[in-house]
Amino acid sequence: MGQTGVVVDRVRTGRGELVLRRSGEHFEIVSNGVFLMDTRAGTSERLLVREALTLVRPAARVLIGGLGVGFSLAEAVASRVPAEIVVLEIEEALIAWHRGHLAGVSGDALRDPRVRVVNQDILSWLRSTDEVFDAICLDVDNGPDWTVFQGNAALYDPDGTALLRDRLADGGVLAVWSASAAPAYAARLAAMIGPVSTHLVPVPRGEPDVVYLARRAVAGSEGSLG
Template identity: 45%
Template sequence: MDRGEGVNGELVLRTDGTDLEVIANGVFLMDTRVTVSERLMVSATLARVRRGARLLIGGLGVGSSVVQALESGAGRIDVVEVEPLVVRWWERYFRARWGLSGPDLERLRVIRGDVGQHLATTQESYDAIVLDTDNGPEWLVHERNAALYADPALLVAARSLAPGGLCAYWSAWPSEPFESRLRQVYAEVERVDVHRGDVAPDVLYLCGDPR
């Protein structure tokens, strides 16, 4: 359907029936077919904070996280996406794929940029932060994202939370070193395994009460 050079290399958008999939540098990245863990990440986070929470999503993806945030009663939603092509596909294809229209999107603001830089420079605070920016701390599609899982960025995200807020990280599999680093920053860290048939479970880390 479309292709082009992005910030981190070539991106391709393909269609498979009614579903859409994104290929990054020749490697499958995401699709609209299986979005269970992405949606659960948002719903589980919002269920643990106040109704109408102000939410930051790191990574637009195919838009499933945004759909879940709207369905789960988030207040204002900021989405930070580094790839201009992904934002373009959101506007041209993904919104229509999920059946979203003008009234659904009044709470949404899409910010083009790096989510780590946004958190480091914003003066705003969030009730919930959901970071689905890569495959996790130990399986990176792009090495530039390694900084998001390092101690300085963990502290920055924690300081961007409003009182009672929660920060969530997505990972393709468990990472004991990463979980240990999270526990140095947060008093409460909950690991949630998301099973999808016979494949290894996706992992969510839900973090609250910054130290």
């Protein structure tokens, strides 16, 4: 991506330095000097939510793990399916940017009355709540096999997967974004949650983005993604 963008904001967090940068009409987010994401695409992040919402009931409760640049949240608020959208985001600065610089990217979604933002680590919050959701859409770090922050790996391991499963309603869907194929993780989803479908989204360079969807069986049935 280069380092040609103009710094819009720079903050110190518990995880180091977080920078919001502008490059032309686009924004970029950089963590400790490592490029994380930008506003140039968003196809796979939108698909993450869109595909999950096709599988849930009307007036669904939806959890989005990771606010990012807001593509997933924008897709959720554009739909009439969710009655409630809970967004977990650990970085307070990122939430503040979505009330200002990034509001246009997420469609000013934080003003939607269905949206509740929780400024907390998603693993800690999941362990402390008994809330259940019809869809959990997870876009944390770069996915199961390529995490920038070591602690995020626990979200994708067997214990983390069990925790996510337990926060799904019967028939609920877990949708997971990954920057690359993660076959071992897909097998874990199938074994621990239910049938898995895989969606590949080509990108200009490198491996396709991947979205995995796993559906928790309704009690007394086999469950299906069909």
